[in-house]
Amino acid sequence: MLRFTAGLVCVALLAPFAARAADDAPLTVMLSEPPRTMDPADQNATETASVLEPFYETLLKRDAQGTIQPGLATSWRPSADRLVWTFSIRPGVRFHDGAPCDAAAVTRSLQRLIDRKVALAGASVYRAVIASVRQDGEAVVVILARPYADFLSLVTLVQSAIVSPIAVEGGELSHRADGTGPFRFVSWRAGENVFATRNRGYWGVAPAIAAIDWRWSPEPSVLNMALQTGDADVVIPLAPVFGRVYAPGQSAAALATVKRQRSAALFWLALNTRLKPLDDARVRRALSLAIDRRALVTGLLDGFGAPACHALTPDVPDALPCGAGEDRARIDMARALLKEAGQEKGFSVSVVVQEPEEPIAEALQAMWRPLGVVLSIRRQEAGVWVQSAFAPPEEKAREETGMALTSWSAPYVSDLQLRPLYTTGNSAPHGANLGFYNNAEIDRMIDAAAQDNQPASRHETLLAIQSTLDRDAPIVPLFTRDTLYGVRNGISGIWAATEGSIRVVDARRAQAQ
Amino acid sequence: MSRLLRRAAALPLIMLGVSAAVFVAIHALPGDPARLMAGPQAPESTIMALRVRLGLDQPLGAQYLHFLERAAHGDFGISLRDGSPVSTVIVERLPYSLALGGLAYLLALLVGVPGGAFAAAREGSWGDRLLMAATLVGASLAGFWVALLGMEVFAVRLRWLPLMGAGDWRHYVLPALVLSLLPMAMILRMTRAGAREVLRQDYIRTARAKGLSPWTTITRHALRNALAPVVTVVALNLGGLISGAVVTETVFDWPGVGRLLVDSVRYRDYPVIQGVTLLSVLGVLLANLLAEGVIARFDPKARGA
Numbered sequence: 001m002l003r004f005t006a007g008l009v010c011v012a013l014l015a016p017f018a019a020r021a022a023d024d025a026p027l028t029v030m031l032s033e034p035p036r037t038m039d040p041a042d043q044n045a046t047e048t049a050s051v052l053e054p055f056y057e058t059l060l061k062r063d064a065q066g067t068i069q070p071g072l073a074t075s076w077r078p079s080a081d082r083l084v085w086t087f088s089i090r091p092g093v094r095f096h097d098g099a100p101c102d103a104a105a106v107t108r109s110l111q112r113l114i115d116r117k118v119a120l121a122g123a124s125v126y127r128a129v130i131a132s133v134r135q136d137g138e139a140v141v142v143i144l145a146r147p148y149a150d151f152l153s154l155v156t157l158v159q160s161a162i163v164s165p166i167a168v169e170g171g172e173l174s175h176r177a178d179g180t181g182p183f184r185f186v187s188w189r190a191g192e193n194v195f196a197t198r199n200r201g202y203w204g205v206a207p208a209i210a211a212i213d214w215r216w217s218p219e220p221s222v223l224n225m226a227l228q229t230g231d232a233d234v235v236i237p238l239a240p241v242f243g244r245v246y247a248p249g250q251s252a253a254a255l256a257t258v259k260r261q262r263s264a265a266l267f268w269l270a271l272n273t274r275l276k277p278l279d280d281a282r283v284r285r286a287l288s289l290a291i292d293r294r295a296l297v298t299g300l301l302d303g304f305g306a307p308a309c310h311a312l313t314p315d316v317p318d319a320l321p322c323g324a325g326e327d328r329a330r331i332d333m334a335r336a337l338l339k340e341a342g343q344e345k346g347f348s349v350s351v352v353v354q355e356p357e358e359p360i361a362e363a364l365q366a367m368w369r370p371l372g373v374v375l376s377i378r379r380q381e382a383g384v385w386v387q388s389a390f391a392p393p394e395e396k397a398r399e400e401t402g403m404a405l406t407s408w409s410a411p412y413v414s415d416l417q418l419r420p421l422y423t424t425g426n427s428a429p430h431g432a433n434l435g436f437y438n439n440a441e442i443d444r445m446i447d448a449a450a451q452d453n454q455p456a457s458r459h460e461t462l463l464a465i466q467s468t469l470d471r472d473a474p475i476v477p478l479f480t481r482d483t484l485y486g487v488r489n490g491i492s493g494i495w496a497a498t499e500g501s502i503r504v505v506d507a508r509r510a511q512a513q
Numbered sequence: 514m515s516r517l518l519r520r521a522a523a524l525p526l527i528m529l530g531v532s533a534a535v536f537v538a539i540h541a542l543p544g545d546p547a548r549l550m551a552g553p554q555a556p557e558s559t560i561m562a563l564r565v566r567l568g569l570d571q572p573l574g575a576q577y578l579h580f581l582e583r584a585a586h587g588d589f590g591i592s593l594r595d596g597s598p599v600s601t602v603i604v605e606r607l608p609y610s611l612a613l614g615g616l617a618y619l620l621a622l623l624v625g626v627p628g629g630a631f632a633a634a635r636e637g638s639w640g641d642r643l644l645m646a647a648t649l650v651g652a653s654l655a656g657f658w659v660a661l662l663g664m665e666v667f668a669v670r671l672r673w674l675p676l677m678g679a680g681d682w683r684h685y686v687l688p689a690l691v692l693s694l695l696p697m698a699m700i701l702r703m704t705r706a707g708a709r710e711v712l713r714q715d716y717i718r719t720a721r722a723k724g725l726s727p728w729t730t731i732t733r734h735a736l737r738n739a740l741a742p743v744v745t746v747v748a749l750n751l752g753g754l755i756s757g758a759v760v761t762e763t764v765f766d767w768p769g770v771g772r773l774l775v776d777s778v779r780y781r782d783y784p785v786i787q788g789v790t791l792l793s794v795l796g797v798l799l800a801n802l803l804a805e806g807v808i809a810r811f812d813p814k815a816r817g818a
Contacts, residue, residue, distance in 0.1 A: 034776065036550070037595050044552030119562030121551040127559075174596035190595065191606050191768025192679065215678070217766050221661055222677065225669050231676045383544020383781050390548060408552075420556075430557035 026195070026211035027491070027507050030223055030232035034216045035194060038177040038185065040161040041113050041120040046409065049158045050236070050501040051194055051214050054207075055096075056161030056179030059087050059106070059140075060152060064495045064503070066315070066412070068152055072106065072162055072180065073140075076152075082453050085142045085151065093203045095164035096177075096184040107135040109162040110142065122159035125416065129154065147451040149458060150413040158501075182207045182505050208493070208508040227256045227486040234494055236485035236502045240302040243484055254489070260304060261483040261496035264313040264411035267360065269351070269476040270404045270421075270434035274393045277343050278402055278435075284473035286337040291367055292329040293322070297479050300359055304484055308477035310466045311422070315498050316414045318462035331370055338371060346372020349402035352380055352388040357405050360478065390428045393436050404434045407481070411498040414462055415450040421475060422446065437474030517809075520802055527798060528791070532584070535790045536577050539783055546593050546781035567593050569783075580787070589791075590784035594777075599788040603770065607792075609679055610762070610769035614754030616685055617692035618747060625697045626743070629704025630731050633712060633739075644705075648698035660691045660764040677766035688765040692758050696750065700743055707739030741808065748804035754796070 035051040036043045043049070059073040073087035093101040110133040113123050131145040144151060154160060167178035177185035182204065183196040194214040198207050215232065217223055220239035226232035238258060244250070246258040277283045293307030307327035312319035338344050353361045358379050365375040378401075380388060388396075389404040410416035420432040423443050427433045445465045452458040469475070483496045493506035547563035548555070564570045571579070583590060589599040632641040667687060668676040675684050711717060712735055720730045759771035770789055777785040 036780070043550070044555070116562060119559065119566045121547075121555065121559065121563060124551070124555050124559040128556075171596075188595075189605070189768065190597070190602055191609070191772060192766075215766065217677065217764075219661075219764055222664070222764060222766070225664055225676055228669050229672070229676045231678070381544075382779055383542060383549060386545060386548050387543035426556060431555075 024210045026213040027209045027234065027504060028213045028215060028232045029234040029502065029504055030226050031214065031216045032218055032223065032237060037174045038188065039173045040158045040163065041123050042174065044122045046500045052158055052177060053501060053503060054183035054196055054212060054505045055177035055181045055185055056158065057181050058158065058161050059155040062156050066498060068156060072101065082147050083144045086136065087140045089138055089140060090203065093180050094201060095180055096199060097164050097166050099164055099166050101162060101180045103135045103138050103140050105165050106140045106162050107133050108165050110140065112168060113160060125154065126160065147453060149450060149453050150415055153413045183212055207505055212504060227488065228252055230488065233488045233491055234485065234502065234504065236483065236496065238484040238486045240304045240484060243302055243304060246486065256486045256488045258484060258486050263409065263480055263483045263500050264315045264498050265407055265409040265481050265500055266308055266313050267407040267478045267481065269478060271474060271476065272396055272402050273435045273437050273474050275397060275402050277341065277347055278349065280341045281472050282337045282341040283343055286334040286371065287368065287373065288473050288476045289330045289334040289337070290371055291364065291476065291478065293327040293479055296360065296363055300363060301481055304482040305479045308479050310477060311469045312414055312417055312462065312466060313480055315411045316417065318414060318459050320463065320466045329367060334371055346374065348374040348376065350376040350378055350400055351403035351405055352378045352385055352401055353405040354382055354385045355379055361405055389434050392429050409499040415446065418446050418465065422469065435474045439472060442468055517802060517806060524798055528795065531794045532791055533577065535787055536580065539786050540573055542781065544781050546783065549780050589788040592785050593782045594780050599784045602773065602785060603788055603792060606768055606770045606773050609767060610758060610771060611754055613685065613688055613692060613767060613769060614758055616689040618696055620689060620693040621696035621700050622747065625700030626704050629701040630708055630736055632705040633708030634727050634731050636709060644701065648701050651694045651698035654694065656691055656694065656760050657764060659694065660761060663687045663691060679768055688761050688767055692761045700747065703743045703746065704739060707742055708735050711735040711739045744807050745804050748807050749800055751800040751803065
């Protein structure tokens, strides 16, 4: 009995150390591609955002519920016309290199973001919206070029993260992260990993885990195997086909758990509105009506997704949901529209697609066959696809490129979902309006919605935009794909953001591990 | 020797020609690095500004001259993706590729040569047939598939070997085995064919008539002549070690040059593609020189050619 009691006392005394030992092991996170840079403003890739998030902080941030919270700014206030925003900067924060992250440093970081001469890859929206940035004592004043209703969302994105002026001056930010986040950069071995350790001088709650080891593999089955062997504690994305492997009752369920996050990753088909017969809105609508979106989600995503029937994704409050039956094929209506357009015998059209999206094109091929529409699929390597999809109208006409199939994620900000894809000024090759859709009324409404600070009238405008786009169908939304990720059992505090990046700074290992 | 020296002296000129061809070919690839960096939503103004920043707005001729000027000083430029010097990136990766490829070829030789000799000595036997069937399978299987199968069996189920990455000796086992399959099959078949041919020669009959055992006849007399084509092929393939293990390196998360090349092509990182390609070409040229030297050593007739 004495031994037992002594044993219990020992266990109780050593438990905190055991827990610390468990958390001292690095958390290994595996992604599908390597980071492209360590400069948060010079990229637009979800995987890169995942790696950079623990190193950097933004003025404001979103929590797991998507609510905006204070970040490096403790408070903020707009002017009456909402053109001037004043942010009070959190005192006492330091960059990983020891330099103070004060109002001067934040001002310089934001000025760099909008500097056209620096030409950062992820900064275009900031250059369009922000006119200037200046310091005002312990505060930073951001002056907008025009009212922008979603401005606060912009300063939550990793592209706007505050970077160290020392790293910028040293010209090393592209390969050495230097921010104020809870983890500090240790190394980036380009072929192997990015290693980060806990920032002991962090102003906020110190992370429970001591280090993060980021690794990557482009092969989905390797990601799955890494989760099973323990080579990775977290893998993202996990291919839908592996979702079942970890279902309750399966042997792998004892090792890891698969988690699911509704995502804003929209898959869509851009239709060439300059190419016959796709220049007829009735034909485009017919093609949209003939698609069984629910079958796409079930068949291609194993149910890990949601049909997308309208232009905005569900994370935007003003998004129209799929109406009853809208996610199912409506072949009769499609046939009637084609007949009205004089295309009742069908036609041939081609789509350019990258290899991962080819199964979607094959499904569309089958769904359009009853209409007599023959879809030829041109599978292309990523760089070649970019060349084809962003080609100007005359080149697309020469190549007879009728459609481009792709996906992207721009959560929460309706303007970022609409402007690049639908406005005349963004017609390819200048932007992502790949089908050359040209509608002055849509241009005007998108501008109006972006600038309107009144929720009710803005809501009305966004509904009108979606209805008009449903009618004109320059783009056929298909579905949003959920983010699936796997976490080894015994690890908690991991979550995925709506745009698909993984958040690991609050990770914690169970004491038993 | 003088012929080899002449060839070696021509290397700089060949490299200059190759660099021009590689430069043109890389820039003829469809796909814009600035667009790939900025993402689909970026407006044209951002793309144009990025092109200026990356120096891609300059005429192709000016870009090439700039490249040559820097390359003459050992500077192959800066990676468009992360801003690291290309030479640093390649030097970091090269040891991994050379170690993996070297080990794979060593394995291939250690199994292929004795295996081929055995098959030739026992021609028509069950052992010979089994080896021939095995080499057919080994040469036909897709490396990608074998790699995944090996990972599933030895790393996931049996837990004998690590799944991926580079670390201690255990990390080399699976990728080296997978990478060795094709050259192993090739070497075994070539050794067998060469040894069969030699075994029919008069001097072999004489050796046997002297009372030497078949195995001694093969190892002492037949192999030396039978191995000449094998050594030549192996020497020629050594150049490919630098960037030849693309699939194996990708599947096993091996931080080598092959994987670097794939990633660089994906993002149209022109300076890195160029650096890796030129290094590979240099490797092949040096391997050619080595092969010629080896042939001359094995075949006295080739020395005077």
